[in-house]
Amino acid sequence: MSEIDRLGRTRPRNRLLRWTAAALAVLSVYAWISGEIQVGALFESRRKENLLRFLRQEVVPPQVREEGIASLGRWAVPILSERGWTGAGRTLAISTLAIVLAGLAAILLSMSGARTLMAPEAFLPHARRPGPMRRFAWGAVVFATRGVQLFLRSIPEYVWAYLFLAMLGPSAWPAVLALAIHNAGILGKLTSETVENLEPGPLRALRELGARRLTIAGAAVFPVALPRFLLYFFYRFETCVREATVLGMLGIVSLGYWIADARARRFYDEMLLLVLLGAGIVLLGDLVSALARRFVRRA
């Protein structure tokens, strides 16, 4: 038996990985043959007519059809100035305010959700073993915080938005609150883990010098964890911009509202223009986030 065969036979194998791969393969095949996905129906003649009509007539503005491509600007400018720019601006404002609120909430949730900081004798490795009551109390703080984080992020932002729309009536608050709450849950989880994974040495040194828990959190944990916090913050900001556009379709005046409105009026040319504008602000958000992350990394 050659060496290469022997190596091949003794290589580490992972049963969970194999079962997962098999399960996913079966699931994918089942998905396509279950009959839920009407592959054939997409290619029926009526669909083809729909598509051709959509591409040839509906997405081409009437002026362009009559006067040629030069009149595209004259058609687009009033739409953009009446609805597009304000819609895009509001979408960006909703996502910015939402992620700032979520970030502020996450700073609190990250501290009270970190097992290391919320230990009865935090960062004192040689302390006397605390009594059962104190251990239970501090454990309960962490457990409750993690529970709150899980609750906040498990409910989709759309359901939060529905609820706040029903509660508060129309303003931008339902979208802001829905995004802020959902993302506070996600950021809280990520940042708690960051705090738990911090290098304990400096924190222990501070503690042995007599610093209180709040001092450690404010003077050491927060500044050291901040770059990581900001990376997560900007990463979630990108998602917020995407979701803020879509949330508008529930009736909150962001770009999505005008997209849904154009769709309802069957002005598909206008709808496409606004969708492209939405893609533009998503790319803008990604760019801002990438630049900000690079800035933070260098700091």
Place this chain on the structure above:
Amino acid sequence: MTEIRRPFPIGRRGMVLLLLLLAGAASGVALELSPRQLAPHAGGLEIARRFFEAALSPALSYESTPPSGSTPLPMKALDAARRTVVFAAAGMSLAVVLGILLAFPASSAWWEGDLGRRWRVAPLLWGGTRTLIALMRSVHELLWAVLFLAALGLNTFAAVIALAIPYAGTLAKVFSEMIDEAARDSAHALRATGASPAQVFFFGLLPRALPDMAAYAFYRFECAVRSSAILGFFGYETLGFFLRQSFENLHYREVWTYLYTLFALVAILDVWSGRLRGRFAP
């Protein structure tokens, strides 16, 4: 004695924080928000109370009398969950194939730097693919779905494609970055024996990045399940469809039945992918 002091009253990080707070405040002003609008109207608190009370007792049967012969609520929720997974799996199976295909031209490892071989088209191809990926990602899956609804009408295959396009873009972006960051030793060895760039890519680079890629793809599957549930808001009969229906009929206990079904689905996948990643970690 030299004094150690900062050049400016606050450091770079402090400035970032201050700027963010200002941006948040400016956004609030631009949206014409006032805290007074946060006070719920008369019925608002009642709605919230009823909604969260219903969380404690999710419905096991319909809250209104259903037409005779309709399936019991738990069965309906399970069937919606099955359909949610089916949409996600179909979308992901397209997205993974497309993502891997796009990751090849979107990665720079096989033509740039130490593995490089002069091929002038490569940077153009790279730039073109990167732009395509950015465009695919920049339109949310729900907006793709709305576009397809307008172009093709309500069709489940169109919904699957709507899901697959942005997911393929994200997968291609992350895959290509994982490939670019993968260990290069086997690729160098292949390159030294005279393998072509495509061979170096598929037999030298790709296998080294594959574990990370698999773990990430599984995590995206979890996201796809959420997205597929939300697609229901637009008329496809996944969990979101029934969720919206029950919400609009003010049947909050039914809403929670569907929400808990969604939580269970996501929790299973979350635990599963966590264990998978645990196995991969060295």
